[in-house]
Amino acid sequence: QVQLVESGGGLVQAGGSLRLSCAASGRTFSNYAVGWFRQAPGKEREFVAATSWTGASSAYADSAKGRFTVSRENAKNTAYLQMNSLKPEDTAVYYCAVGSSRVVISKAPTEFGSWGQGTQVTVSS
Secondary structure, eight states: OOEEEEEOOEEEETTOOEEEEEEEESTTGGGSOEEEEEEOTTSOOEEEEEEOTTSSOEEEOTTTTTTEEEEEEGGGTEEEEEEOSOOGGGOEEEEEEEESSSSOOOOOGGGEESOOOOEEEEEEO
């Protein structure tokens, strides 16, 4: 089973940038899509972005399009979420998770597993 550890969160001013990392252990990481989700206090976990097993195709939530970029380096067993032009409404705990197939077939959290512990992103106005 894959184990995931997120890092790179922090406090940033509106308009700033952060790059989140998702480090995986286990040989099967490169065989599956990987997704990023976030959860703000009092809200449900929501899809942010995901990429296929090779990184050749990706999907984004409308809120992330044009500002966030998802990528991965399978040789390093790591996925990334580059976040630019951050807004206060991006404040949340960000999680990475492994998809159920090689491509992104769903944006539903229930289609992903092996969740990491999350990393806090706080954007001040």
